[in-house]
Amino acid sequence: MQKAEYRYYEISQDMPVLVLTGEKWETVYGMDNMHFHNYLEIGYCHYGKGTVQLAERELTYDAGTITFISRNIPHRTCPDPEKADEKQKWEYLFVDFDTILKKCFADAPEKYTKLKKDLEQKVFVLDQKSNKRAVELMQMIIEEEQCKRSNYKYAILTFGLNLLLFFDRLDQKETEEKPLSDTMDYIRKLINYMELHYMENIMAKDLAKSCELSETHMRRIFLEYTNATPLEYLNLVRINKACELLMKGNCSVESVSEQVGYTVLSTFMRNFKKITGLSPNSWRKKALEDPENIGAYQVSVFKGW
Structure with missing residues (x-):
């Protein structure tokens, strides 16, 4: 594969x-x-x-x-x-x-x-x-x-x-376009679904339903093709969106957490630190102090070349 x-x-x-x-x-x-x-x-x-x-x-x-x-x-x-x-x-x-x-x-x-x-x-x-x-x-x-x-x-x-x-x-x-292979089409559907519904309480069954696969098969092909689990990718999307909200400067951390789909604040805090290397408040402080170099404080996992 x-x-x-x-x-x-x-x-x-x-x-x-x-x-x-x-x-x-x-x-x-x-x-x-x-x-x-x-x-x-x-x-x-x-x-x-x-x-x-x-x-x-x-x-x-x-x-x-x-x-x-x-x-x-x-x-x-x-x-x-x-x-x-x-x-x-x-x-x-x-x-x-x-x-x-x-x-x-x-x-x-x-x-x-x-x-x-x-x-x-x-x-x-x-x-x-x-x-x-x-x-x-x-x-x-x-x-x-x-x-x-x-x-x-x-x-x-x-x-x-x-x-x-x-x-x-x-x-x-x-x-001269031809359809994507079935598996790659599934991956794209999963990614698009997460980017559209990240603010919701997404469950594995929801992802599987979005591409008409079983939960087990959905998890397997996503991991095999992307080297990340669906949950890891969903967390990446959510933290990206959280950074956008934090940049506005007028939302509390609790509010940001809820708006991007986390029901437990501690889970949001843990994932934010894991992905960005900073706490939400530290990230916002540095980003607002130096907006021209915001890229230095953004998500850095799965980075390109």
């Missing part, structure tokens, strides 16, 4: 795009493991050649290719075997599109809901002929993040929205 690693990335509350670029991403890429992320991944290949594998299908890439892979979709990048010892150069954006859409469509909730639903289903691997505008927007985001000129955060938000709309308008048939 092919496993899929869960690679978690931290994104600041007020900066919904994480930029990964530089020397680290200009290297010899070995055979990657199948994995999925907690945020949308957009990648640009400056040079290199190979395939992007998504469950039971493969899409080729080379210099100038741009990839768009929604969160929770298992995938991996595999260099061309004949060029396996050669360097490749990639740049990546990890995008919290939910935050971007909420900010930009605050007065149009129906548009926010539709766009979010559409983007969560999309996967694209586009060659140079099809992606010119997307590459331009991606490079503008990278430049703004690196230079940090006046109002750069607003510029990134604007360019980010335009980038999302570019992909939303593309014809999904261009990807």
Whole structure:
């Protein structure tokens, strides 16, 4: 059975795009493991050649290719075997599109809901002929993040929205999409269910019902594919949401605990410390004192590269 690693990335509350670029991403890429992320991944290949594998299908890439892979979709990048010892150069954006859409469509909730639903289903691997505008927007985001000129955060938000709309308008048939394998589809359904219902008293039977599996089988495939139990992932989601509430500064720890689905305060405190390394009050104090570096105080388990 092919496993899929869960690679978690931290994104600041007020900066919904994480930029990964530089020397680290200009290297010899070995055979990657199948994995999925907690945020949308957009990648640009400056040079290199190979395939992007998504469950039971493969899409080729080379210099100038741009990839768009929604969160929770298992995938991996595999260099061309004949060029396996050669360097490749990639740049990546990890995008919290939910935050971007909420900010930009605050007065149009129906548009926010539709766009979010559409983007969560999309996967694209586009060659140079099809992606010119997307590459331009991606490079503008990278430049703004690196230079940090006046109002750069607003510029990134604007360019980010335009980038999302570019992909939303593309014809999904261009990807030659085939269904995900059954097991990976189950994993995605489980993750989506937890992210939608984390504030509720979720039981194992609820998770099993969401993907029409037995509780035993549900637990087994989730652990085998993600190297985490469903409860560990649920705790990660809940603590992430707790961090968002704590940043607002006006909620008590007890209230935050209840809002993210914990019925026992001590359980919340224990999981918060385990995942972040800090107590809720200590995390909030440091985050409020230094909001620009909030990533340093966010959840750090299952982290990506």
